[in-house]
Structure formats: C-alpha cells, structure tokens
Amino acid sequence: MVTIKDIAQITGVSCTTVSNVINGKDHRVSAETIERINEAIQKLGYVPNMSARSLVSNSSKVIGFINHVVTKDDSNFMEDPFHSVFIGVLERVLRENGYYLMLRTVATAEELMAFLRNWNVDGLFFTGIFKDAFFDALAPLTIPIVLVDSYVSDTHICNIGLEDFKGSHMATSHLIEKGHRKIAFASPSFREGGVVHARFSGYQKALEDNHIPFDPSLILEAEMDFSSCQQLCDELIRIPELTALVVSADIMAANLMTCLREKGIAIPRDISVIGFDDISLSRVVTPPLTTIHQDMNLKGSMAVEMMLERLEGNTPKKSNITLPVQLIQRESVRTL
Amino acid sequence: MVTIKDIAQITGVSCTTVSNVINGKDHRVSAETIERINEAIQKLGYVPNMSARSLVSNSSKVIGFINHVVTKDDSNFMEDPFHSVFIGVLERVLRENGYYLMLRTVATAEELMAFLRNWNVDGLFFTGIFKDAFFDALAPLTIPIVLVDSYVSDTHICNIGLEDFKGSHMATSHLIEKGHRKIAFASPSFREGGVVHARFSGYQKALEDNHIPFDPSLILEAEMDFSSCQQLCDELIRIPELTALVVSADIMAANLMTCLREKGIAIPRDISVIGFDDISLSRVVTPPLTTIHQDMNLKGSMAVEMMLERLEGNTPKKSNITLPVQLIQRESVRTL
DNA sequence: AGTTAAACGTTAAACGTTTTAATTTCCGTA
DNA sequence: TACGGAAATTAAAACGTTTAACGTTTAACT
Numbered sequence: 001m002v003t004i005k006d007i008a009q010i011t012g013v014s015c016t017t018v019s020n021v022i023n024g025k026d027h028r029v030s031a032e033t034i035e036r037i038n039e040a041i042q043k044l045g046y047v048p049n050m051s052a053r054s055l056v057s058n059s060s061k062v063i064g065f066i067n068h069v070v071t072k073d074d075s076n077f078m079e080d081p082f083h084s085v086f087i088g089v090l091e092r093v094l095r096e097n098g099y100y101l102m103l104r105t106v107a108t109a110e111e112l113m114a115f116l117r118n119w120n121v122d123g124l125f126f127t128g129i130f131k132d133a134f135f136d137a138l139a140p141l142t143i144p145i146v147l148v149d150s151y152v153s154d155t156h157i158c159n160i161g162l163e164d165f166k167g168s169h170m171a172t173s174h175l176i177e178k179g180h181r182k183i184a185f186a187s188p189s190f191r192e193g194g195v196v197h198a199r200f201s202g203y204q205k206a207l208e209d210n211h212i213p214f215d216p217s218l219i220l221e222a223e224m225d226f227s228s229c230q231q232l233c234d235e236l237i238r239i240p241e242l243t244a245l246v247v248s249a250d251i252m253a254a255n256l257m258t259c260l261r262e263k264g265i266a267i268p269r270d271i272s273v274i275g276f277d278d279i280s281l282s283r284v285v286t287p288p289l290t291t292i293h294q295d296m297n298l299k300g301s302m303a304v305e306m307m308l309e310r311l312e313g314n315t316p317k318k319s320n321i322t323l324p325v326q327l328i329q330r331e332s333v334r335t336l
Numbered sequence: 337m338v339t340i341k342d343i344a345q346i347t348g349v350s351c352t353t354v355s356n357v358i359n360g361k362d363h364r365v366s367a368e369t370i371e372r373i374n375e376a377i378q379k380l381g382y383v384p385n386m387s388a389r390s391l392v393s394n395s396s397k398v399i400g401f402i403n404h405v406v407t408k409d410d411s412n413f414m415e416d417p418f419h420s421v422f423i424g425v426l427e428r429v430l431r432e433n434g435y436y437l438m439l440r441t442v443a444t445a446e447e448l449m450a451f452l453r454n455w456n457v458d459g460l461f462f463t464g465i466f467k468d469a470f471f472d473a474l475a476p477l478t479i480p481i482v483l484v485d486s487y488v489s490d491t492h493i494c495n496i497g498l499e500d501f502k503g504s505h506m507a508t509s510h511l512i513e514k515g516h517r518k519i520a521f522a523s524p525s526f527r528e529g530g531v532v533h534a535r536f537s538g539y540q541k542a543l544e545d546n547h548i549p550f551d552p553s554l555i556l557e558a559e560m561d562f563s564s565c566q567q568l569c570d571e572l573i574r575i576p577e578l579t580a581l582v583v584s585a586d587i588m589a590a591n592l593m594t595c596l597r598e599k600g601i602a603i604p605r606d607i608s609v610i611g612f613d614d615i616s617l618s619r620v621v622t623p624p625l626t627t628i629h630q631d632m633n634l635k636g637s638m639a640v641e642m643m644l645e646r647l648e649g650n651t652p653k654k655s656n657i658t659l660p661v662q663l664i665q666r667e668s669v670r671t672l
Numbered sequence: 673a674g675t676t677a678a679a680c681g682t683t684a685a686a687c688g689t690t691t692t693a694a695t696t697t698c699c700g701t702a
Numbered sequence: 703t704a705c706g707g708a709a710a711t712t713a714a715a716a717c718g719t720t721t722a723a724c725g726t727t728t729a730a731c732t
Contacts, residue, residue, distance in 0.1 A: 047453040051387040052718035056687045078424025088414025091439045103427045103437045117383040254620045284590045285621025388688030392717045398707045
C-alpha cells in the first residue's frame with residue numbers, strides 16, 4: 001500500500017505538503033512542487049485512505065440512505081421503484097461530487113445514531129419519514145438531512161416533495177369532467193405527515209368544488225401488495241353504481257386493475273381508474289393507466305443538490321421544494 | 337464522543353482489555369471484568385469508530401455492490417428490478433452479520449481499485465460481468481468476489497446463476513407443445529459470458545430436439561427500453577406466419593407486448609409470447625405473461641451466504657451455484 | 673541596510689482502535 | 703518457602719491522515 005509518506009519521501013517533501021496538494025490547499029505550495037507531487041501520485045498509483053482521513057477530520061464523505069422500517073418486517077424495501085430509482089440518482093450525483101453512498105435499514109433511533117457514529121456519516125437521506133418519535137430523534141442532529149415525500153417541517157431539515165394535493169385534485173377533477181359522479185378513493189394506509197393525506201385532501205376538495213357530497217364509505221385503505229388489493233377489490237365491487245376510482249399509487253392501481261379483471265370487470269368499460277406517480281409499469285399495463293406524472297429523476301437530483309449545498313456549508317435558498325405534477329391521459333378512463 | 341479510552345478509564349482497566357471484550361476475544365478476561373465493561377459500554381452509549389478500526393486492522397466491514405457501466409451512460413441502473421431487489425436482500429443479510437453496504441458505479445478497473453483501497457473494502461458483489469478486460473482485472477484481487485448472472489469461471493471468484501439454458505428450453509418447448517412451429521427469439525444484445533447466450537442456446541436446442549430447423553432471421557436483438565422495442569416490433573410484424581415469440585427478459589416482453597397492442601396485434605390471439613424472469617410486473621400486464629420464474633430473493637440470499645462464508649475465511653463447498661427455474665403459465669400463450 | 677511580509681516549507685501531535693509483547697497476579701505444588 | 707506456569711492485564715507502537723504551530727528563505731518596501 002502506497003501512502004502519503006511514500007509520496008513525500010520520493011518527492012523529497014513533507015507529508016503536510018503532499019496533503020495540501022491532494023486537498024487543493026495548494027496556495028502555499030510552488031507550482032513546480034505541485035507538479036512533482038502529482039507526478040509521483042500518478043506514478044505510484046497513490047489512493048487516499050478514507051479511514052485515516054475521516055478519523056482525523058471527523059468527516060467521512062459517507063452519505064447514508066436510510067430505510068426506516070416501522071415494524072420489523074422482512075419485506076424488501078427495494079421492491080418499491082421509488083426507493084431504487086431515487087437511490088440510483090443519488091449514487092451518481094454523490095459520486096460525481098466525491099461522496100460515497102451507504103445503504104442502511106434501521107428500526108429505531110438508537111440504531112440510526114449508532115450507524116452515524118460508526119462512520120462519521122456526513123449526511124442523511126430519508127424517504128417516507130412521518131411525524132413521530134423517530135422523526136423527533138432526528139432533530140438534535142447537526143448533519144444535513146434531506147427528506148423525501150414527508151410533510152414535516154423543521155428548520156434544519158430539508159424536504160423535497162410533490163404537488164400531491166394538486167395532483168390528486170387534477171385526477172379527481174378529470175374524472176368529474178368525464179361525467180363521473182360516484183368516485184372512490186383507494187390508497188395505502190394514511191399516516192400523519194405522509195403523502196397519502198395530501199392526496200386525499202386533493203380528492204376531497206375536487207369533490208367539494210364540484211358540489212359532489214363527500215361519502216366516507218368511498219374511502220378504501222389497504223396495503224399495496226397483491227393479496228391486500230384482492231380484499232380491497234371485494235369491497236369495491238360491492239359499492240353500488242360506482243363508476244370511477246382514484247388510486248393514490250400506481251403500483252396499487254396496477255394490482256387493483258388485475259384483480260378487477262380477474263373478476264370479469266373491464267376497465268374502463270365498467271369502471272374508470274386513475275393512478276398517481278406514473279411509474280414505468282403504468283404505460284405497459286392494460287389498459288395503459290391514466291395517471292398523475294411525477295419526475296423521479298428530477299426529484300432525485302433536486303434532493304442531491306440540496307444535500308450538496310448543505311454539505312458545502314451554504315444554507316440553501318429553500319429548505320422545502322415542491323415538484324410539479326402533470327396529468328397523463330392514457331386509456332383507463334372513459335367518458336360517461 | 338465516547339471512546340474506548342473512556343470506557344477503560346471508567347472501569348479502571350486498559351484499552352486492550354476493553355477492545356478484547358468488544359471483539360469477543362474475552363477468553364483472556366475475567367467474567368467480572370467483562371460484566372463491568374459491558375455495563376459501562378451500555379451506560380455511556382459507546383459505539384465503535386469503524387474508521388479507526390479499519391485503519392489498524394485492514395478490514396473495514398464494508399462490502400461493495402459494484403455497478404459496472406461499459407459505456408459512460410447516464411441511465412439509471414436502479415431502474416432494473418434485478419439490481420434493486422438484489423441489493424435489498426444484500427443490505428438486510430449483510431447488516432444482520434455486521435457488515436455495511438456501499439453502492440458504487442465504476443467505468444474502469446482503475447476506478448474500482450481506487451474505490452477498494454479508499455475504504456479497505458472487504459468484499460465485492462457484481463451483477464452482469466462479462467468475460468472482458470475488466471473481468472481480468474478482478475483476477476489479482478484477494479477479497480471475496482461474488483458474481484451474479486455471469487458465465488465466467490475462476491477459481492477464487494464465486495458465481496451464482498440460473499438454469500438459463502433449461503429455462504429457455506422449457507419456454508420454447510412449451511410453445512412447441514402448444515402447436516407453434518415458427519417461433520422468434522427476442523433478447524437484449526448478446527455478450528460473451530452473459531445470460532442471454534445461455535438462454536439462446538436453450539431456445540436453439542429445443543427447436544433441434546423437435547426437429548424444427550433453426551432460422552437465423554427469427555433472432556432479434558434490441559435494447560430493453562421502450563423505443564428500441566418499438567423498432568424491434570416493426571421487424572417482428574414483417575415476419576410472415578410468425579405465431580410465437582420467446583423473449584429472454586420480462587421487461588422487454590412487457591414493452592414488446594405494449595408495442596404490439598398499439599399496432600393492433602392481439603396477444604395471444606395473433607401472437608403468443610413467453611417471457612423470462614417473472615418480475616412482479618409480469619403478473620399485472622395484460623394478458624398476464626406466461627414466463628420462466630426465478631426466485632430473486634433466494635438468489636440474493638444465496639449470494640450473501642457465499643460471501644459470508646468466504647469472509648469468515650472458509651472456502652465454501654461450492655463456488656458456482658445454479659438456481660432452479662420454473663414455468664409459470666398465465667395467459668399470453670395460446671394453443672394452436 | 674534593515675524591516676516586513678509573503679512564499680514555501682516542516683515538525684509533531686492527534687484521531688480511535690487493534691495487537692504484540694511484556695508484565696503482574698494468583699494458585700498449586702515441590 | 704520458593705517456584706513454575708497459567709490467567710489476567712497492560713504499555714506502547716502502529717495504522718494513514720490532517721492540522722496547528724512553528725521555521726526558514728526570498729522578494730519587496732522603506
């Protein structure tokens with residue numbers, strides 16, 4: 001292993017100087033020396049040891065992506081394209097800026113703290129954090145934290161979210177324009193500070209704006225997996241005169257559509273469906289799903305941008321970004 | 337920050353002893369001392385500093401998941417459920433065994449080596465490595481390396497793969513049993529040492545076994561994304577009397593089915609399609625895709641198991657595991 | 673010529689852990 | 703009582719960096 005010492009020795013210079021050159025603090029070093037040092041680095045193939053670096057500097061260049069599991073389940077959080085696509089973007093941009101990405105699942109705040117101190121983690125990404133005890137444990141942390149899809153606000157914690165309310169309002173209004181009046185709302189379970197809440201409000205407001213009375217029996221909750229959707233489907237078909245359905249997540253919509261089809265219910269002939277998210281699947285499902293589009297890649301790059309800004313020590317202009325959504329009309333909605 | 341020194345001081349013992357207790361080398365420490373130390377650790381909330389640890393011990397507990405990009409593209413490798421689901425499993429099992437997972441994209445072997453030495457990486461996972469210069473660069477490495485879906489063999493590198501040949505043979509035979517004779521094979525581009533090759537051979541052999549002459553004009557290559565599939569689709573419909581299609585990846589099959597439908601071609605009425613992989617999407621697409629199933633979660637856990645065995649220093653029983661596949665009949669194949 | 677300040681360095685301590693080799697303590701036995 | 707040896711413990715070096723704090727030399731002003 002070639003160390004900074006070797007470089008120093010070979011170039012006849014001290015460790016400090018080599019270190020300064022490596023770290024771009026070369027304003028105190030002559031151009032000629034810099035040249036010599038860089039050559040030696042090149043020739044010997046020197047690579048800095050991050051452990052040594054972080055040991056002394058209290059900064060590791062490690063950014064954590066935290067998957068917070070509420071219940072100790074063995075489900076694979078990577079099944080959700082939202083996590084994976086997001087992580088893919090993170091990895092790329094962080095790397096381009098000299099950072100490293102560590103994945104970590106934690107159940108408790110203690111586990112998180114241990115992880116942070118294990119590695120001197122420099123920054124943290126979270127998806128789907130809600131207002132609860134766990135979130136409160138984040139407050140005393142001083143490293144930059146970027147939340148995604150969390151309706152929680154805090155001075156030093158960034159959030160990057162979506163026009164959930166607006167999107168849902170658009171979806172519902174679209175159905176109403178197409179002549180639908182009895183419209184159900186299906187979604188994963190509500191959690192305080194989660195996106196579902198905002199999406200539900202959008203649905204509710206759209207009804208109100210169109211003078212359609214709100215009917216609580218049209219609100220359906222279930223998990224997103226296939227078998228939960230089957231149960232939900234049974235409830236659905238028992239609702240009389242239902243003509244349309246707003247689903248607050250495309251994965252769920254896709255599962256639901258499959259269940260409905262298996263029961264001989266045609267979409268959009270018997271029932272119209274509109275989704276939310278526009279994941280890649282939505283285009284490929286039959287019929288292609290009309291949905292509210294969000295730009296996952298943009299979301300990821302905005303999140304990294306906020307993170308990087310904070311890492312550089314600049315307080316960013318905004319600590320709360322809301323990304324736009326867009327209605328994508330495909331074939332799962334019919335005009336009444 | 338509470339260090340090992342603090343624990344030593346408070347319990348009136350040396351750093352060495354504390355270290356020994358922490359690392360389970362407590363055979364040289366009296367039971368009473370162990371007790372005292374553990375209490376102090378608990379009370380002060382001591383958490384080991386991995387940087388310091390790896391600095392001196394040349395082992396970091398960091399396992400890298402490497403995404404090797406051949407061309408410098410900006411596509412998101414996490415779009416592929418194979419990577420993401422796999423990584424999800426890795427993270428869980430590695431964590432349960434005291435390891436940490438770092439994600440890293442590299443373009444060249446040099447980048448990889450730099451990464452390894454940056455962090456003293458203890459082990460490496462790869463998906464989709466092919467027999468090329470990059471692979472050769474892996475040879476001199478001494479840390480455990482686990483490959484997934486790579487038809488390359490090397491003494492100290494593990495591989496965990498699939499019955500690709502058999503699966504493809506099953507798929508093709510299934511179509512033949514259903515009365516099909518003119519069967520095309522569509523797949524992402526062939527690469528030496530990649531799974532596509534094996535899957536192609538299975539197709540070819542099934543034809544041969546059934547005395548159907550092989551027709552090279554029925555072999556179609558394209559990338560998996562939607563627009564490439566559209567082009568491929570144009571070629572497809574120009575083939576006269578084609579009744580069936582083996583697609584060597586479900587993502588591609590799904591895209592292809594959508595393109596075909598957009599051109600007014602009904603599945604399975606006009607053309608039967610059989611896929612490979614059985615990703616979650618396959619069930620939800622219309623018609624539900626008949627495909628060859630593989631167990632991604634099993635694949636992940638087997639891969640970690642091999643990795644852990646090597647990390648413990650045991651040479652595992654096998655360095656090459658082939659997982660079984662299974663035909664899942666759904667509705668995309670019709671009987672002629 | 674003498675003073676200053678910039679330019680170009682260096683020395684050595686510190687970071688938190690592991691590990692080797694040395695040291696002390698304790699106990700049973702000759 | 704002395705002694706051998708096992709058991710329990712320790713001191714100190716080492717890992718590869720960064721970073722204060724300090725030292726030279728040189729160029730530029732009075």
